[in-house]
Amino acid sequence: MFGAVSATVAGCCRRHAVWTALAAATLTVALSVYVARNVAINTDTEALISSETDWRQREIALAKAFPTHSDTTVVVIDSDTPDKADDAAAVLAARLAENPALFKTVRRPDGGPFFDRYGLLFLEPDELRAIADQLIEAQPLIATLHGDPSLRGLFGTLNLALTGVAEDAISLDAMAKPMAAIAESIEATARGERRMLSWQTLLTGREPAPFERKRFIIVQGAIDYGELQAGANASAAIRAAAVELGLTPERGVRVRLTGNIPLGDEEFVTVSEGMGVATALSLGLVTLLLFLALKSWRMILCVLATLVAGLVTTAAFATAVIGPFNLISVAFAVLFVGIGVDFGIQYATRYRDERHRRDDLAVSIEASARTIGPSLATAAIATALGFCVFLPTEYVGVSELGAIAGAGMLIALAFNLTLMPALLALVRPGGEPEPVGYAWAAPADAFLLRHRRRVLLATVAAGLAGAACLPWLRFDFNPLNLKDPNVESTATVLELMADPMTTPFTIEALLPSLDEARAVAAKLVALPEVERAVTLASFIPDDQDRKLPIIEDLNMLLSTTFALPPVGAKPSSKESLAEIEECARRLAELPAERRGPEGERLMAALQTFLALPSPPVDALADALLDGLDRRLGALQTALGAGPVTLKTLPAELTADWVSADGRARVEITPKGDSRDNENLRRFAEAVRAVTPEISGSALTFQESSKTVLSSFRLAGAAALGSIALLLLLFLRRPRDVALVLTPLAFAAAMIGATMVVFGIPLNFANIIALPLLLGTGVAFNIYFVMAWRAGRPNPLQSSLARAVLFSGATTAAAFGALATSSHPGTASMGLLLTVMLGWALFSTLFVLPALLGSPPEDASAR
Structure with a gap:
């Protein structure tokens, strides 16, 4: 049904190509002006985590009690x-x-x-x-x-x-x-x-x-x-x-x-500087890969124009509905381009295949929409649902990113089913004298079919081995490891952290009174993990x-x-x-x-x-x-010193340690090197055992990582569950749903194993690449499964394989180039994206065909 609707819409847009293109151009320009005038960004890193979490509540309480410390x-x-x-x-x-x-x-x-x-x-x-x-x-x-x-x-x-x-x-x-x-x-x-x-x-x-x-x-x-x-x-x-x-x-x-302020400011400078070479390399590689995939500058123009229109519209939606971008949600462009370019390549490659079969522009445009439309719609809705499940999480940064990226998937779908046919009609790409697929991949198709059982056994073994590595996958909760260690603010804080006498990585406890603060401090200084515990009373010699x-x-x-x-x-x-x-x-x-x-x-x-x-x-x-x-x-x-008592301490010093309502602050410093994550973790656990109501920089990073990981676990489970239900609704057969999700599970296991083997930790920067794996992995698999359901054999020889290969390669080139950045956080994101897309392509192009086998005999009934 959706195939017929897609064909009808594409035909209408083709017949009114000029008006469709003008409407899209007008909308894009108008929204560009709107975004330019109204876009805003909130660079406050504290806004990335919900203020409703327990540890954020403690931080807020401390900040209110001692406002000069924020x-x-x-x-x-x-x-x-x-x-x-x-x-x-x-x-x-x-x-x-x-x-x-x-x-x-x-x-x-x-x-x-x-x-x-x-x-x-x-x-x-x-x-x-x-x-x-x-x-x-x-x-x-x-x-x-x-x-x-x-x-x-x-x-x-x-x-x-x-x-x-x-x-x-x-x-x-x-x-x-x-x-x-x-x-x-x-x-x-x-x-x-x-x-x-x-x-x-x-x-x-x-x-x-x-x-x-x-x-x-x-x-x-x-x-x-x-x-x-x-x-x-x-x-x-x-x-x-x-x-x-x-x-x-x-x-x-x-x-x-x-x-906090100089660290954040200088990071934005180093990120932008590091993006220069990465962006140039990315543009060059994407252009080359698009040409290799489509062999036509006219079609490349169609894909890029559709992509830009969708990106601008998504940015306008975010500006109007979500509000100021945060430091995470601004990455919506990465996700949109990565998946949006996939939609464009899928449609354009399908068009090339239809044009080879029919050599008629109008018929090919509508046939492409009829064939690829249902797959694009299923992939877009499934991916959007996967992003939207981040909405209820406590990680506000990713929650807003999910809302924007989820809407962006539907916007990309709309433009690819309307603007793309119109642009193809206007630029009128030449015919396709040769098949678009890969005839040379016939031996690979035959091998996967003939040795299907062995391939699947090897896949299961590799997947289980990869899954066994996952307990050793670690999360680096120290954001300083994501910054350029050569910039002044980072180099300075790392130097200070090496000495317990100057480290800023401390824990703070807020107690009801100074007497209670002194009692807690006395217990804390007895701990082997604690260098000192300071209260106002510490200033009485x-x-x-x-x-x-x-x-x-x-x-x-x-x-x-x-x-x-x-x-x-x-x-x-x-x-x-x-x-x-x-x-x-x-x-x-x-x-x-x-x-x-x-x-x-x-x-x-x-x-x-x-x-x-x-x-x-x-x-x-x-x-x-x-x-x-x-x-x-x-x-x-x-030499004029006299006795010092609490009453003789200056008011400004007292205000630093005792609030106006009498609550007292304890500042606890760790022993050893604060640059050692394990040392900080032991320190936090030891202090929490004495006084659980704590906050401070040494704790914030650890609690942030727990909140982030918890949000991703919750959203990941919800995403998989909701996508599975949606696929069941669309595909109607549990086995077909399993065929879509099983390669994704294999890819996830192998990505984790690769990270463990090569010592690549998850961190606050590269973890936002995980939704891209979910989106591209589900989309790639949906394309193949739906083609298989339609009775199309030899998946690796098809135009679909070409589209998936170049879609994944283009996305990998676009964001894998980030790995060349001098900024460690940006480079880690680019590296993980490359690893993810590599395994996603492998699982789609090799594992999934073995799972599928020959098309079902009742394909036409599906």
Whole structure:
């Protein structure tokens, strides 16, 4: 019945070809304008998962309780010295805070007035005592530099110390570390480089850990999720401010951006860049394959015009009915082109076959519609149903993709049964002097028929082996593995993740009160998987009764030093140079065995510096003294520390950890390398066993993967069930339904085995290729089964085999080219699509003919 309807529609469109084509062109142009003016995209990745899931509800609750922790950019500042990193963070944070229109909040989680004053209290008592002893020993240097913070003051102090060494009053060993540090800066200056002297290290005698050379600023910049780069304006402003302030690698500071916003923004850039070569390669291969399939530029034009009209109409439907595209639903174009081009090739190839038989344009167009129409309709409706079952899932991204792609299949069917006949009538392709099928495939048809039992046994064995591999198929839940590791935001976060002291992959728990939060934190820190668990109470230093007396004694000793007035005017370059020359002379006068290796190094550095045609005194002053006044000021501030209690904590710090309604946050950090998925999984399980109400980045990725996999399992089962019922309605025989679905099951098993053997994991990017397998696999099999039911023998010699082969190859070329992308996520999608289509074609062209065997004797009755 549908064949007759298809033929009638095709005949009508052929007779009114000009009006049909004009109507389609007008509609396409009008809808193109509508899409261009109204299309929108929502780049918020959080919108991809339903907010109704339990874990999303916890995330939303946490975001409402602590609104300054959402949509953040993390500014990572690195320097050779903690001094410079701290100074850079302070001036950059102050500059950003001056622009509240662009930066809603600006926070320094590891710095600011509170840590400036009370930082010493967070050291262990023994460590604090050692620093106090060092500062007491350095008191003469501190006194001199406080009064004269210049090269004259620095080298004058060194000269005085060297006098003591010459008189055996002091040992040069006590000066070994300062001399080595000063020599290193002088050597760099002599080479034209800039090497900052760390006064923090010099005064305290404490070598900083690697993470202490980093500082962080967390900002909430202006976000526009309607743009591909939602935080582009804020990121550009941060970079510009850093350059204006001289925070550049040339000045010994590196400023990098990471966090959710920069990670997303830079990914869109790398995806678009990686698509350039892939798109060019794809277009070239598709054009070549279409020509090989159809042997006529006129028919290629018909196929592409029909495809474009359907694509634009589908985009307009999505814009009008669904609303803004999300980062998953925008892939509807991939699915539409992949299956839409199949419909076009099927119709055009069938037309070529009919034209060879009849050599009459009008009759061939209508005969093609009568023959292929029912198959296209069955495939389109089955595929659309398969996509639409994603609608009720919690994976909103794929749910909307399913709605759009499902509608797109019906739109593609409509255009192929109306516009395609009209275009063929207009362009009037030439006749077909030779058969369209593959006569050379006769031996293959004969082999599959003659050895049918063996082929099926081998297929069953291979399918069972493939299915046995499926338990080892893994899902990589870490989306960072899908990003280009060379872009700044990704490289930065991967570097931070390697160190438990800086990893952003944490878990957060929201408890009713601070007391409960402290109790939970105490249990968590006892776990072997947990590095630390921080609450507001963590900012109350331990052992204050032991530490405060040490600070008070030190303050009493150094307060008189800081009370001394400045020496006088800033020295001239000539005065500074004279002190430097005097230092070199005094070192040279010491016996070599008394100078030691550090003294020898300093003497050599000074001699090299002084031997320069014009010794850069100002550059040396910058390297040795930049930040000295701030370090001395910070020391004065720290010596004024008093007792710390919950009541004395600053309001902004309290607001970071306790909400307005009294709920308290616990931040839990994993031990080990956060880049290890298994490590994160064990960490999450251990924390959940103590407190199940958790969220945070280390958990989000895992919960997202569970939601995605659950959605695909549910939708996959529903799709297969609904497609089976639909096929039963159309085909009316359970055996025929099994013939359509069995090769698809074999292909799925072999795809899984291939992924396991070659170590290809499923991930958030390539998993959206699964609906394409469902669509093309079902469509290909329907074509063959319906041809078999119609009594057509020798499937591999038929025009249908040619159409399926080139349809699959064209789709594989179109999207397999994505595997060449430099973006790992895009490349993984292209690779999996290629694998899927390869096995789908194999199962259709080799497994299905063996299953079918000879056409049934009652074919005409079916």
